[in-house]
Amino acid sequence: MLLLLLTVFTFFFGSSAVQHEACYGKSFSIPLGFGPPLYDGPLILEPSRRGSTRTVMDKGMSMEPRLKVSIYSATLTDLNKGDEGTYSKLSDPQRQSWSFKLKVLDCADEVKKKYGEFWTLSFPRGAALFEFTPPNSVDPPVVLWNRSNPLVKSGNRGRVSGNSWQVSNVAQSENGFYNIRKKDNTLLSRIHLTVKENIRHYHKVVDKNVIFEYPWDNGAWFVTFQPAGEFSKITLIKNGSEHTEDRFRWRLDTSSEGPKIYSLESRNSGTYEFTDKEGNLALVAHLVVREKEDYDSGDPPPTQILIYIGIAALLAVFCCCCFCCKKKCCKKDKSAPQTAAAPAVSYHDESQPVDPSYSAVPSSSAVSHQPTAAP
Ligand SMILES: *[C@@H]1O[C@H](CO)[C@@H](O)[C@H](O)[C@H]1NC(C)=O
Numbered sequence: 001m002l003l004l005l006l007t008v009f010t011f012f013f014g015s016s017a018v019q020h021e022a023c024y025g026k027s028f029s030i031p032l033g034f035g036p037p038l039y040d041g042p043l044i045l046e047p048s049r050r051g052s053t054r055t056v057m058d059k060g061m062s063m064e065p066r067l068k069v070s071i072y073s074a075t076l077t078d079l080n081k082g083d084e085g086t087y088s089k090l091s092d093p094q095r096q097s098w099s100f101k102l103k104v105l106d107c108a109d110e111v112k113k114k115y116g117e118f119w120t121l122s123f124p125r126g127a128a129l130f131e132f133t134p135p136n137s138v139d140p141p142v143v144l145w146n147r148s149n150p151l152v153k154s155g156n157r158g159r160v161s162g163n164s165w166q167v168s169n170v171a172q173s174e175n176g177f178y179n180i181r182k183k184d185n186t187l188l189s190r191i192h193l194t195v196k197e198n199i200r201h202y203h204k205v206v207d208k209n210v211i212f213e214y215p216w217d218n219g220a221w222f223v224t225f226q227p228a229g230e231f232s233k234i235t236l237i238k239n240g241s242e243h244t245e246d247r248f249r250w251r252l253d254t255s256s257e258g259p260k261i262y263s264l265e266s267r268n269s270g271t272y273e274f275t276d277k278e279g280n281l282a283l284v285a286h287l288v289v290r291e292k293e294d295y296d297s298g299d300p301p302p303t304q305i306l307i308y309i310g311i312a313a314l315l316a317v318f319c320c321c322c323f324c325c326k327k328k329c330c331k332k333d334k335s336a337p338q339t340a341a342a343p344a345v346s347y348h349d350e351s352q353p354v355d356p357s358y359s360a361v362p363s364s365s366a367v368s369h370q371p372t373a374a375p
């Protein structure tokens with residue numbers, strides 16, 4: 001309904017072209033009036049991402065392999081990002097009332113991983129082709145696996161095992177879209193993989209050691225250090241071996257588990273970034289090195305706690321005593337004048353019955369009188 005209204009609106013006022021949206025890999029029917037049976041003139045595509053303006057259909061004939069034209073309809077099949085753009089009937093796309101826009105949505109299942117994790121993707125039944133496109137790419141996908149030609153090799157780290165795709169240590173270089181297609185090339189499923197770095201927090205005390213375990217193997221890592229409160233980064237490890245840095249000198253050691261820093265200093269606080277040789281950010285380690293004094297005030301030793309408890313208990317006892325004494329004294333003070341004041345109050349009570357402060361007193365004095373009268 002809204003679409004119809006918009007169409008009518010733009011037809012009459014030509015304010016902006018109608019935008020259509022369709023999923024990647026699916027088909028899109030060319031709207032009525034832009035193709036057969038009502039129109040058989042040229043249809044021009046001005047791509048929004050890349051490529052030059054071109055005619056996709058003319059004289060009721062398709063000029064694109066994926067555009068299927070019959071005498072009744074025109075359908076763009078197996079959509080990809082390159083199909084995005086403005087489609088116009090004239091070569092002048094400014095005449096917007098004669099054009100529409102197409103946006104191709106990703107429509108992919110989201111998969112989120114951390115660097116170094118194991119990723120396995122099971123192929124659905126009938127899978128014959130597995131392909132990959134990096135994010136924001138309009139280039140044709142790279143074929144990672146082809147059932148009819150399994151010898152196809154790709155530069156990626158993953159491999160097909162059984163009926164699934166397996167990557168033993170995912171990295172950001174694997175980020176992107178993965179398509180699984182049938183033998184006739186129709187899209188079976190589409191996955192969007194997003195790999196993020198690991199984030200760790202280390203809290204240490206001066207003079208202690210720290211070891212940053214490698215997120216994956218002990219390969220050729222690049223490690224930088226950004227001291228807390230500074231902007232510049234210092235290279236600590238380059239291609240797996242130590243890089244001379246005055247601040248650390250002999251205190252830095254690259255063990256097989258990960259780099260180790262001995263007898264920490266507070267100026268070692270900061271951010272340590274681990275990058276692999278392909279430039280993938282694997283780990284961000286935040287280190288906070290506290291002074292010893294900090295440690296004492298933050299975490300008091302047991303004897304100090306006992307002293308605090310003792311003082312608190314004494315104070316509590318003292319307060320209790322004071323409270324009790326005061327209560328007793330008050331009771332004595334109250335009972336004495338109350339008996340005497342009772343008649344005076346009842347006198348006031350008669351003359352000024354409105355004042356609540358006076359009416360409250362006789363009732364309490366009456367209560368205090370009762371026990372003395374009973375015996
Ligand atoms: C898959 O392999 C077959 C056989 O070699 C080949 O004909 C076909 O073009 C390949 N498909 C793709 C998308 O590369």
Ligand SMILES: *[C@@H]1O[C@H](CO)[C@@H](O)[C@H](O)[C@H]1NC(C)=O
Nearest residue numbers: 219220221238239240241277
């Ligand atoms: C990194 O070190 C390895 C051996 O440890 C060496 O083969 C490689 O060429 C080095 N790469 C760079 C960029 O220095």
